[in-house]
Amino acid sequence: MFDANISGKFWDYLCGFQPASLCDWPGKVSxxxxxxxxxxxxxxxxxxxxxWKNCVSSNIDHLEVLKRVQKNKKWLDGLVLTxxxxxIIPGFEDLLRILSSIGLPMKIDTNGQRPDAVELALRQSMVKTIAVDVKGPWNKYPHLCGGLVSSSEARYRADEIFGLAQGCPERFMFRCTRVPGLTSDDIQEVRSYLPGGFDLHIQKYQECLENGLS
Ligand code: SF4
Structure with a gap:
């Protein structure tokens, strides 16, 4: 049972809750x-x-969310943080510690730009899966990520994470979304980056009106 008294700035970043999903953790109800x-x-x-909000402050009552997860625990396989x-959430490690106390296995989705935080997450035994996005070939990172990461930064950070993944391969999965502009050759190149034994999970890009692309 989680400690209902634990508060933290990280709850301000909670923007949404889906009580049950069949697609956010392959093979699991989360x-x-x-x-x-x-x-x-x-x-x-x-x-x-x-x-894309720099300052997030949502009106979601995190205690209600946690109570609902606790109540549904018997038929849930896990909890996904996405x-x-x-x-990048302030107090990320504390957040993981609190959520671990619910007693459900956790999966974390990440863009792979914070290997230090990924390393912290691995210290939590309830974090069973870390799904890391590899956006594309290194030379396309600046374009694919809105100019906020250089090719060399992307490569360096991914190599750090690949190193972590080699230490506990059962806790990592790597994904690439086939966004507009990414070719089959690009996907092949991304696949070649992964350490031996890892598959690249290809995600289909869904059109999104929100970002103005189609
Ligand atoms: S798609 Fe890119 S900008 Fe959007 S949440 Fe993922 S990493 Fe961030």
Missing amino acids: AVLFFGGCNLRCPTCHNASFA GGEVT
Whole structure:
């Protein structure tokens, strides 16, 4: 049972809650928590309405959300934390600690730009899966991420995460969304970046009116 008295700035970033999802953690029924804010500005972003806010303050009652997750725990397989970008939330490690106390396995979605935070997440035993986006070939990162990460930064950070993943491969998955402009050769190149034994999960790009792209 979680401690209802624990508060933190990180709750201000809670922007959405889906009580049950069949698609956010392959093969599992999961509750999904959406957190706002992101360190990238991908032009193809599907959640720009809350991911691109620098200052997030939602009206969601986190205690009600946690109580609902607790109540549904018996038929849930896990809890997914997604965004936005959860690794940039102030107090991210404390947030993981609190959510761990619910007793459900957790999956974290990340854009891979904070290997230090990914390393912290690995210390929490309830974090069972870290799904890392690899956006495309290194030379396309600036374009794919709204100019907020250089090719060399993308490569360096991904290499850090690949190193972590080699230490506990069962806790990582790597994904690439086939956004407009990404070719089959690009996907092949991304696949070649992964350490041995990892598959690249290709996600279909869904048109999104929110970001003005189609
Ligand atoms: S990393 Fe994800 S949430 Fe952030 S801007 Fe890109 S697509 Fe949106």
